[in-house]
Amino acid sequence: MLVHDSLSKFNDHDLPENFVSIAVMIDPKNHEPRHAAILIRYKSVNYLHHYPGGSPPLVEDNFNESGWYIYKIVDSFSYNDPSDIASFLQYCRRVCKNSNITYSYIADGSAYTQTGDFASKQGLPEFGTCVGFCLNTLQGGMIDIESTILELSEWDDSNVDVTIGNRAQSKVMVKYTDLDWDLYNAFKKRITPLEYLCSAYFSSFPIAKNDITVIAKQVLEEIRLIYQN
Amino acid sequence: MSNELKIRIIQDSKGNKLRLNAITIEAVESLKIFLESFTTLANLYDNPSDFKVSLTKGSIESNLIPPTNNRQFNQDIKDIVNGKLGDKDKIKAFRTIQDRIKQNGLSYQVFWKINNKTNDLTNVFKGVNFRYKRNRLDTEFETVFLKGKLFDAGGKTISNIHIEQFDEEFKIECSKDKVIQINQFIYNTVYISAIKSTKVNQRPTYTLIDYYHNQKEQSECEKFHKLILKTHGLEKFDIVHDKLIELLENDNIQFISYLMNIFNNIHTERGIIRTILMTIKPFIKTQKLAMLNIGYESLSTTLRKESLNNRI
Known part of the structure; x- marks a missing residue:
């Protein structure tokens, strides 16, 4: 796996003029990924598709925040064809418009069906984190992916931030009074933004957790190198 | 610092890393092709004698260094990355490099260093073939x-x-x-x-x-096809999506089939094909849409034809 020179810092590169990429925001203090997004460039204009957590998901037009985003282009979307990129951009806008997501450390393999009904695989309402939201979006947009990008059964809740998790759960309790909490807890898991970024290095799915773990260190090191210069 | 087009040969076909002081014969063949292509390219610009080539140690890296004031070269690289048609002779030289890189066997990386930033162009060179303008x-x-x-x-x-x-x-x-x-x-x-x-x-x-099956169905299909062709903004993708959802909700599987077929050719813009596939994908495994499976696979194959690395 060739990680060296494989990541781009936003907005140091203006090539290509059209692409879809897996992007993460980097924490200025420890240079680790702390938020997941999909960065789209269409006809040289940048768009950021993401779920901030405290507010609904959105596609930010003319995204222009310098310096703290790292991205890797997803080559399932032809970056020498603006039409391909544009169709994914519109799809992201539809996903945001139709989403009723509530923040929770849940990842149950559901996807965005485009009908306005979140197609839950397990019978839960629409839950997720910034990472889950982006993974689900990509799963719907990449035709080759039959199920999920990651082998979700291999992740658990060991990386869950307890404070954030509890705060999220209390909001869930208010919004969904009839929730099956056994089902909720069964799918409680946290995928980190770093693991999300690592998924950009693979071309067959679902990706095993171990494969992600193997390259995570190199990817983190690559990010540190970028910010050292 | 100068801009550089860098081609790195990393491994031979047996998976061994390569070094400048121990170049396998097959790697020499590649290096020869790259250096010849560099020469050809340099001669297609205004000041060929100002072009330089360098060989870097570590992996076998051959670099073409255009003169600093050569904006045309930068533009040509940009056009290649963005899939634009280019000048016949230049494209032929880049195609020679591309064909070599796409051959199975050795593994390569291609970088374009411009204004001190490095762009990884490996996937561009491994992707759709560069094309030149035809008359x-x-x-x-x-x-x-x-x-x-x-x-x-x-x-x-x-x-x-x-x-x-x-x-x-x-x-x-x-x-x-x-x-x-x-x-x-x-x-x-x-x-x-x-x-x-x-x-x-x-x-x-x-x-x-x-x-x-009848005039009415043909007219409706024709009307929709015309509508999509003449809608220029991104809303055309929403129109396609919304129509398919409406057809799904009305169980009008026959018309979905008509739409999948009418757009299933290499002249349809990729975004339309991708939108159809994205919209249908969540439902394709259901019993209701079983008759669309062949059409769905065929449409996927069409989208895959001009894809990068065969991935959609």
């Missing part, structure tokens, strides 16, 4: 909707159907399966769509896309 001996393609009396269907090596409309006869090529299906309408009016190919100074030829 006006092109073939023009158009999707057409025809109706007429079916008076012949068959053919020994090339199968086709013949229809007559207002004293004009059309011969439309199609698969043997389609001939058998359409033959049920022999001596009756058939409603079809086809790709019309016209070469300069030659009579057009027709290849079947689909046939419709």
Whole structure:
């Protein structure tokens, strides 16, 4: 796996003029990924598709925040064809418009069906984190992916931030009074933004957790190198 | 610092890392091709003698260094990355490099260092073949909707159907399966769509896309096709998506099939094909859409044709 020179810092590169990429925001203090997004460039204009957590998901037009985003282009979307990129951009806008997501450390393999009904695989309402939201979006947009990008059964809740998790759960309790909490807890898991970024290095799915773990260190090191210069 | 087009040979076909002081014969072949292509390219610009080449140690890296004031070279790299058609001779030189890189065996990386930033172009060189502008001996393609009396269907090596409309006869090529299906309408009016190919100074030829059960269905398909073709903004993708959702909700699987077929060709813009596939994908495994499986696979194959690394 060739990680060296494989990541781009936003907005140091203006090539290509059209692409879809897996992007993460980097924490200025420890240079680790702390938020997941999909960065789209269409006809040289940048768009950021993401779920901030405290507010609904959105596609930010003319995204222009310098310096703290790292991205890797997803080559399932032809970056020498603006039409391909544009169709994914519109799809992201539809996903945001139709989403009723509530923040929770849940990842149950559901996807965005485009009908306005979140197609839950397990019978839960629409839950997720910034990472889950982006993974689900990509799963719907990449035709080759039959199920999920990651082998979700291999992740658990060991990386869950307890404070954030509890705060999220209390909001869930208010919004969904009839929730099956056994089902909720069964799918409680946290995928980190770093693991999300690592998924950009693979071309067959679902990706095993171990494969992600193997390259995570190199990817983190690559990010540190970028910010050292 | 100068800009550089860097080609790195990393491993030989046995997976061994390569070094400048121990170059395998097959790697030498690649290096030769790259250096020759660099020479060819340099000579296509205004000041060839100002181009430099460097070989860097570590992996075998050959670099073409254009003169600092050469903006044309930068523009040409930009055009290649963005899939734009280029000058014939330059593209041929880049294609020589590309063909070598795409061959199985050694593994390569390509970088374009511009204004001190490095862009990884490996996937561009491994992707769709670079193309150059052709002159006006092109073939023009158009999707057409025809109706007429079916008076012949068959053919020994090339199968086709013949229809007559207002004293004009059309011969439309199609698969043997389609001939058998359409033959049920022999001596009756058939409603079809086809790709019309016209070469300069030659009579057009027709290849079947689909046939419709009646005039109404053909008209609706034609109307929708026209609507999408003439809508220029991104809302055209929403129109396609919304139409498919409406058809799904009304269980109008036949019309979904018509739409999948009418847009299933390499002349349709990729975004339309991707939108259809994205919209249908969550439902394709259900019983209700079983009859669309072949059409869905076929549409996926079309999208894959001009994809990077065969991934969609």
